[in-house]
Amino acid sequence: MTERYPVCLYDIGEEQLAKARETVKNNLEKLEEEGLSRGSSTAAEALARITSTTSLQDALAGAIYAQESTMESVDFKKRIFKDMDAAAAPSTILASSTSTIPASVFTEGLQNRFRCLVVHPVNPPLYLTLTELGPAPWTDASVVDRAYEIMESIGQAPIRLKKEVLGFAVNRLQYALLAESWRLVKDGVLSVEDVDKVMSEGLGPRYAFYGPFGVIHLNAAGVRDYCTRYAGGIRRVLDDAGETPTFDEEEVIGELETSLQRSLPVERMGEHSAERAQKLAELAKLKRKLKKD
Ligand SMILES: NC(=O)c1ccc[n+]([C@@H]2O[C@H](COP(=O)([O-])OP(=O)(O)OC[C@H]3O[C@@H](n4cnc5c(N)ncnc54)[C@H](O)[C@@H]3O)[C@@H](O)[C@H]2O)c1
Known part of the structure; x- marks a missing residue:
């Protein structure tokens, strides 16, 4: 049930x-046109519930939740x-959209630090609903629970970090994949185009519906069977992987740039981002349809 706030x-x-x-108006209208509105309100009704101010005090007066x-x-x-x-007021939850800064770094000295946490949406937030909830060590568990409920009530897909870690969940997983992609190019195993193809034509679509754990469970007679059969192989491959790249190796950056400049030239970045958003909108529609069926 989507709430109206x-x-x-x-x-x-x-x-x-x-x-x-x-x-906000353009985005609400776009979502409405695409059949991707989060609640039952029209774009005009949702927009009518939004006010604005240049006074922080006024913005926070009576608020249950603030997203910085x-x-x-x-x-x-x-x-x-x-x-x-x-x-x-001490009962207001104070959440930050920060993509990289742990909550403890900017809330330590605050009087009411128990009500602060990271609530990180994922780019492009219009079509991806994942939201990472990252508490500081002193964030009250009830604050995380309430933020989780609020995110669910507006159609987001929250996940909860049980303890504070650098990079939260998305960047930890994204960087692990990036490191191996980088090594495969650096070691001359795959071209840049082929690394991207492994994801777009293989792993990516599979992960659009099941995560790494769902995938291994389905790739055998359950997760226990998978681990029994493949644990040794996984360890051998990972032991073979090599060191963490520095990500500033000029020869790799040059190769990436030459390839990506051909397929996604920087001069047309706006166009490519819009195309990516459109493709993600189509995927969001499909996911919504499959959930309803
Ligand atoms: N852009 C994204 O898709 C995205 C996704 C996830 C998280 N984030 C996070 O969201 C945050 C903002 O990112 P962005 O790309 O929207 O940045 P931005 O630079 O586009 O926007 C920052 C806004 O803050 C306003 N601002 C400046 N001083 C202010 C003040 N004293 N009080 C209130 N507002 C003030 C600016 O006027 C501007 O509107 C960052 O922490 C970023 O990591 C962004």
Whole structure:
């Protein structure tokens, strides 16, 4: 059941707020057109529930939940969280969209640090619903539970990190894959195009519906059978993998750039991002249809 919440946008200037309202309007209309709206409200009804202000106090007055999405900088997050902690009632959950900074780094000295956590959506957030919930060691468990409920109630797909780790879940998994992809190119095993093809034509579609654990379970007579049969093989392959790349090896960067510049030239990045969003929208529609069937 999707909830209807009144929302107040806060930014430092009217210009940014007008731009944000325009973006939200366009996105709500786009989702409506595509049949991907999260609740039963029309785009116009949802938009009518959104107000905006340049006063942090006004934005936080009576709020049950605040989502901070300012610049990705430790100093900045420290400052804005200090201000939010002073302005919001202790019952307001204070969440940060940060993609990389653990909650403990910018909430340690706060008076009400128990109500702060990371709630990280994934890019592009319009079509990917995954949201990582990353508490600091001092975040109250009930705050994480409530943030989880709120995310579910707006149609997001939350996951809960049980303890604070660098990179949260998405980047830990993404970087493990990136490291092996990098080594395969560096060691002359695969071309850049073929690494990407392994994902787009093989692992990617499989993972669109089942994660690595679901996949191994289905690839044998269950996960126990899989581990009994393949544990030794997995260890041998991983032992063979080599060191963590430095990701600044010029010869690999050059090879990546030559290949990607041919298929996705930087000069047409806007066009390619829009095309990717459109393809993800189609996948979101399919996933929604399969859930209903
Ligand atoms: N862009 C994404 O798709 C995405 C996805 C997941 C997480 N994030 C995270 O969201 C955060 C914001 O990313 P972004 O790409 O939207 O950044 P951005 O630079 O586009 O937007 C930052 C906004 O903060 C506003 N701002 C500046 N000073 C402020 C202040 N004192 N008080 C309130 N607002 C202020 C700016 O006016 C601007 O509107 C980052 O922490 C980023 O890691 C972004």
